[in-house]
Amino acid sequence: MSYFALVPAAGSGARMGGALPKQYLPLAGGPMISHALSVLASHPRIDKVFVVLAEDDAHWTSYNWLPFAGRLKILRCGGATRAESVRNGLAAMADAVGDDDWIMVHDAARPCLTHTQIDALIAGVAEEDVGGILAMPVADTMKRGIGGAIVETVPRTGMWQAQTPQMFRHGVLSEALVTLSPDITDEASAVEAIGLQPRLIEADSSNLKVTYPFDMQIAEWILQSRAGPA
Numbered sequence: 001m002s003y004f005a006l007v008p009a010a011g012s013g014a015r016m017g018g019a020l021p022k023q024y025l026p027l028a029g030g031p032m033i034s035h036a037l038s039v040l041a042s043h044p045r046i047d048k049v050f051v052v053l054a055e056d057d058a059h060w061t062s063y064n065w066l067p068f069a070g071r072l073k074i075l076r077c078g079g080a081t082r083a084e085s086v087r088n089g090l091a092a093m094a095d096a097v098g099d100d101d102w103i104m105v106h107d108a109a110r111p112c113l114t115h116t117q118i119d120a121l122i123a124g125v126a127e128e129d130v131g132g133i134l135a136m137p138v139a140d141t142m143k144r145g146i147g148g149a150i151v152e153t154v155p156r157t158g159m160w161q162a163q164t165p166q167m168f169r170h171g172v173l174s175e176a177l178v179t180l181s182p183d184i185t186d187e188a189s190a191v192e193a194i195g196l197q198p199r200l201i202e203a204d205s206s207n208l209k210v211t212y213p214f215d216m217q218i219a220e221w222i223l224q225s226r227a228g229p230a
């Protein structure tokens with residue numbers, strides 16, 4: 001049984017704004033996507049990293065990917081939604097992987113992932129398990145709002161914020177993603193919808209998703225502080 005990574009990177013970064021898709025924005029010395037790819041491709045348990053790009057992606061080839069030689073496989077099969085990109089990627093990689101192999105799906109927009117977090121996910125998802133995700137217990141009080149006013153305080157007991165990587169066997173994940181609905185916002189929700197219960201592996205807030213411009217500053221700080229003084 002092997003481990004593979006699948007990185008959906010076919011989004012446009014609408015909430016970030018700007019012409020350059022978010023995954024290519026300059027961050028800590030490289031395009032944002034290079035950070036997650038570097039961590040995944042250098043992890044000793046991960047055999048290969050599959051990257052899903054938009055069919056018409058004109059940016060990927062402007063960077064030097066030679067340092068990753070042999071570790072990356074580029075799939076130009078991005079879809080209209082993240083779930084569609086993942087589903088297309090799973091289909092495109094099917095010849096190279098077995099049904100029982102583990103696929104770690106990780107957003108290009110989470111550049112601060114570490115080997116320690118990957119190790120925790122692998123260790124936390126035992127062989128017989130359906131799979132699992134990195135996640136963080138919700139710390140803030142949760143409100144449901146309608147029209148700008150609070151209509152309900154939602155108890156946060158048992159509430160988690162889902163992160164990536166999310167790790168499932170190729171066969172299970174492919175089956176779960178056969179039917180896509182707007183409720184499928186991550187791999188776990190698709191797997192839940194076929195009646196399975198993925199494990200929650202506690203992570204930390206350093207594995208943030210970069211969505212808005214301010215998130216870039218936090219990610220830059222995290223990456224620079226790990227690199228140590230220049």
Ligand code: CTP
Binds near residue numbers: 010011012013085109
């Ligand atoms: N993604 C993808 N295909 C899509 C949409 C998103 O592969 N059709 C990828 C993004 O490139 C990103 C990850 O899924 O790596 C998480 O998505 P998100 O953070 O929402 O990125 P975008 O969809 O690009 O941003 P936005 O929603 O603000 O447009």
Ligand code: MG
Binds near residue numbers: 011
């Ligand atoms: Mg999006």
